[in-house]
Amino acid sequence: MKAIVQEGYGSPDTLKLREIETPAPGDHGVLVEVHAASVNALDWHVARGVPFFIPLLEAITAPKHRVRGVDLAGRVTAVGKNVTRLKPGDDVLGSADGSFAEFTVTTEKRLVLKPAGVTFEQAATLNVAGLTALQGLRDRARVRAAQRVLVNGAGGGVGTFAVQIAKWLGAHVTAVTRAASVALVRSLGADEVIDHDAEDFTRRGERWDVIFDIGGLQPFSRCRRVMQPEGILLAIGGPAGRWLAPADRLLEALMLSALSRRPRVVPFVAKSVSEDLALLAGLVERGTITPVIERRFALRETAEAVRLLGAGRARGKIVINTR
Ligand SMILES: NC(=O)c1ccc[n+]([C@@H]2O[C@H](COP(=O)([O-])OP(=O)(O)OC[C@H]3O[C@@H](n4cnc5c(N)ncnc54)[C@H](OP(=O)(O)O)[C@@H]3O)[C@@H](O)[C@H]2O)c1
Numbered sequence: 001m002k003a004i005v006q007e008g009y010g011s012p013d014t015l016k017l018r019e020i021e022t023p024a025p026g027d028h029g030v031l032v033e034v035h036a037a038s039v040n041a042l043d044w045h046v047a048r049g050v051p052f053f054i055p056l057l058e059a060i061t062a063p064k065h066r067v068r069g070v071d072l073a074g075r076v077t078a079v080g081k082n083v084t085r086l087k088p089g090d091d092v093l094g095s096a097d098g099s100f101a102e103f104t105v106t107t108e109k110r111l112v113l114k115p116a117g118v119t120f121e122q123a124a125t126l127n128v129a130g131l132t133a134l135q136g137l138r139d140r141a142r143v144r145a146a147q148r149v150l151v152n153g154a155g156g157g158v159g160t161f162a163v164q165i166a167k168w169l170g171a172h173v174t175a176v177t178r179a180a181s182v183a184l185v186r187s188l189g190a191d192e193v194i195d196h197d198a199e200d201f202t203r204r205g206e207r208w209d210v211i212f213d214i215g216g217l218q219p220f221s222r223c224r225r226v227m228q229p230e231g232i233l234l235a236i237g238g239p240a241g242r243w244l245a246p247a248d249r250l251l252e253a254l255m256l257s258a259l260s261r262r263p264r265v266v267p268f269v270a271k272s273v274s275e276d277l278a279l280l281a282g283l284v285e286r287g288t289i290t291p292v293i294e295r296r297f298a299l300r301e302t303a304e305a306v307r308l309l310g311a312g313r314a315r316g317k318i319v320i321n322t323r
Pocket of ligand 1: 132153158214
């Protein structure tokens, strides 16, 4: 089968299209014929080998093939004898270690059935970005109706989901994005949109209950001044750097959260939860949220897709069509 294998670290140029053996599901695995995958910031960080602990971890685990990609949607073609919930022919969405490939093996707890009304491309966008927005806003920030939520960096993969999910939870949403994404973000339901190239939201004289901070550029001290005393800032991401970034932003938030001062600043990292994936797929099927797909690439163009994401100019999600 064809797969995108990472050879070395440094840039998306390390992502090569290679012919490798199709994996077997074993007793516990599910073999999925991948129809679509989507690109996350994680794929770009891993291609660069930054934060520095990524190459260290991979040196220890030494995978046979470094097939890249996490998010996927596709069709089950074989299952191991201990798999009970899925069968060949089922259309699924979820995650795998290596979704930029024609086939991948994963476990059934990382997959849910794809509703018929959701396309493979839409389904492939939901795992990392959708779960981060859903779990961060609903579970960690516990957003309630009429609360004021600010999404800082609303135009990217996570941000376009965060705006829609905050609206679904009943919040008043202020979206902070680049000029080129203002109209898009407004069309997703944001009540107010701030162009971050023209205005700094921390100098507006307004206050928010929740800041969902994807951009990670403003110092936390300035953000806290524009939060309600009982408010919460979720540190999701930040600009890339040479050694630790964007993990440094989350580590700083972790240290601040340990001091437990109000308003709170906490790091947030999403988890793979199949019930949440199924919920997201249902929201898409009902038209409550709509994945924003900026561009589609063929499998052989994956390096270009990851480079586009790394340039930080993508609007919504970037999808890889693997067939
Ligand atoms: N904690 C987690 O579980 C988790 C999960 C997924 C991703 N992340 C992190 O979240 C970030 C975004 O990931 P992604 O996959 O959505 O990537 P992406 O699609 O490339 O998004 C990049 C984001 O950076 C924002 N940004 C760039 N310049 C900005 C500025 N000056 N002010 C505010 N925002 C700015 C963009 O907002 P505009 O386009 O609106 O300018 C956009 O939302 C990355 O740092 C990633 O590592 C964390």
